[in-house]
Amino acid sequence: MAVKSDFLVIGSGIAGLSFALKAAEAGRVTLVTKMGPEETNTKYAQGGIASVFSDEDDFELHVRDTLEAGAGLCHEDAVRLVVTSGPERVRELIAWGVEFTRSDNAASNGYDLHLEGGHSRKRILHAADITGAAVERAVLAKVAAHPRIKVFDHHMAIDLITRRKLERRRKGKDRCLGAYVYDTKSGDVEVFVAGATLIATGGSGKVYLITSNPDVASGDGVAMAARAGARIANMEFMQFHPTCLFHPPRGKFSDQ
Template sequence: MNATPHPSAPTTRRFDVVIVGSGLAGLSTALLLPPHLQVAILTKRTIADGSSGWAQGGIAAVLADDDSFEAHVQDTFVAGAGLCDPAATRFTVEHAPEAIAWLRAMGTEFTQHDGELHLTREGGHSHRRIVHAADATGAAVQHTLIDRVRLAPNVQVFESHVLADLILSDKHAVGSSDGVGAERRCLGAYAFNEDTDEVEAFVAPHTVLCTGGAGKVYLYTSNPDTATGDGIAAAWRAGCRVGNMEFIQFHPTCLYHPDAKSFLISEAVRGEGGLLKLPDGTRFMPAHDERAELAPRDVVARAIDFEMKKHGLDCVYLDISHQSPEFLHEHFPNILARCAELGIDITQEPIPVVPAAHYTCGGVVTDLNARTDLAGLYVVGEASCTGLHGANRLASNSLLECMVFARAAVADMAAQPVAEIPAIKPWDDSRVIDADEQVVLSHNWDELRRFMWDYVGIVRSTKRLERAARRIALLQAEIAEFYKSYHVSRDLLELRNLLQVADLIVRSAQARKESRGLHFSRDYPELLAEAVPTVLVP
């Protein structure tokens, strides 16, 4: 091959805290940390490129007089199909008002009505408790916090930095040898700098993974291109347990249009009266669940999947045209505008929708302080498995989880003694060469996403999972050889991580011999009496 080896990248940067990811979890963690700590935020594209900014619905919090913490907890339990951790659920719910107050203090402007916060309702909620900024809550929150981070003198943002792997005391400290070390800790992260084409070491006593979910493992997803499961895969390779990875939430209503990529039609559209219909105008949700359009997302997604397969449809339709144009302009301005760009007038006609992979309910196992099994490593947000979401996330609990556990992680870091950080080995790529066949990566990426959609999607079976497992094993072997031989790139790192996450999803799905929440098996359609989390150990 006509290529020359790259020299080792010597760049090592030292901080008090390294945060990987610039969504709500990462930005909240950075802003909540004491100002005397030096903080690095690593983000693989720009600071604004992440899933949080795409969130339309809002943030769940008990703020109305007729609502209660107990009602919010019970709604979460029901949606989670018996798998929610009681302590994590109550902890999150009880800290929700504080989280909303903090966002407002940061300058976030939420939608108001008669001088009070306007609370909407979404599927699975028994009360109106969704705080929102019209239908672009995530974007409003992200813009506010990004502005704050840019003004914070103790925070440096490193864009175009892709997580390559975690730095471990027993592998990467100078003088250590693999598997040997007095105390095994996370000492930071190696990150591939796309601008310099080098891997840099970011060293710190505390590392926080806020890398989001893994929606890009599926062919159709509401997630941005950055959702490749990087933190989950890296933590697994570092020896952390993962939990409940079989529970992938498929959002029932993604816009179906050849020119629309991953555009979500918010849960709030159904919350405000939107009706799901077949092409002939017939409603079908009442036949599937007594809660009809307000049933939890897994129920609605399976109902749509069933109707599409039964009738041979490419999509179904979500109709909110019975509401006034003024109402739609006020509540869903972004959805109305985007649909109008594509020639769909939602004030007069229904919206074509299909289900799409939306949220990773499982992740790296953490405690109430966001700590993992590895000292010095925290995980906050969608990459974590706190136990809050159980077998199915309740709408608008995800942004809430980011803020509550960011604050918990910060409090725990402040209580820890300062760890002594040894000298770190630089990333060694002196024995690799430039890849000559990028088509290998693009082909394997496409194959992975297609068979995950076909075999490990909304409805699963033992045979489908076996087929997926065999293909994943073949691709993992191929990419492992590719990784060992060639200079890293963002595509290679992301594909390596997606394959690892796909393996975890399939193994978790194979371990669950029942149908619960988001995991539906044709071979095990019944619900077992005991609800047991799925925990995989490296």
């Protein structure tokens, strides 16, 4: 039996969860995630979330720092959009129950802001040193309690279903209709259809032998989108931690 909804979300990191909460205002949401829903790259984010929160900071400085790091390849419109939307989105996370570390510094509006490499001002909101886990936990609790969001854990999307693939052609009008989804426990594959589909599967650290990412980060979303013919860009830019604690693999697919 096909699973029908208005919105299909693939992935349960912060992007998938926050989209689900918003889309659920307008319709029914189905969210699939291949492990338990809390096992995501978001959870392992140790730094924090950068946003202009201090009276001593401003949008232009955050834009400039981002452009400088990007070595001439950032799209300034995207940078400006993200930077200027930042404070509103961070306040939304706070309203959803994320508890960022506070301080009594009036200039930083009551929050403890860290300074990180490449930032010219203190602007990193954090929840001690487990920001990702705190964000994931708070937003996941809201999603789990939402009556119009159904979470399918231990479900892995195999491939997107598109008009072109159904009609076996490479050109002409296309549309994404949903995905084939594999139930990792029963072994069944089911059709999931939706008016709109969001890919929010996170990163692909597991393409390398040594990675700081959790086991789930196998680039499923990029691979699926590429096979469906979506445009892919800039995959040569993989960020490495040069001095990650190295310990040999303990199991065949486990070596964080």
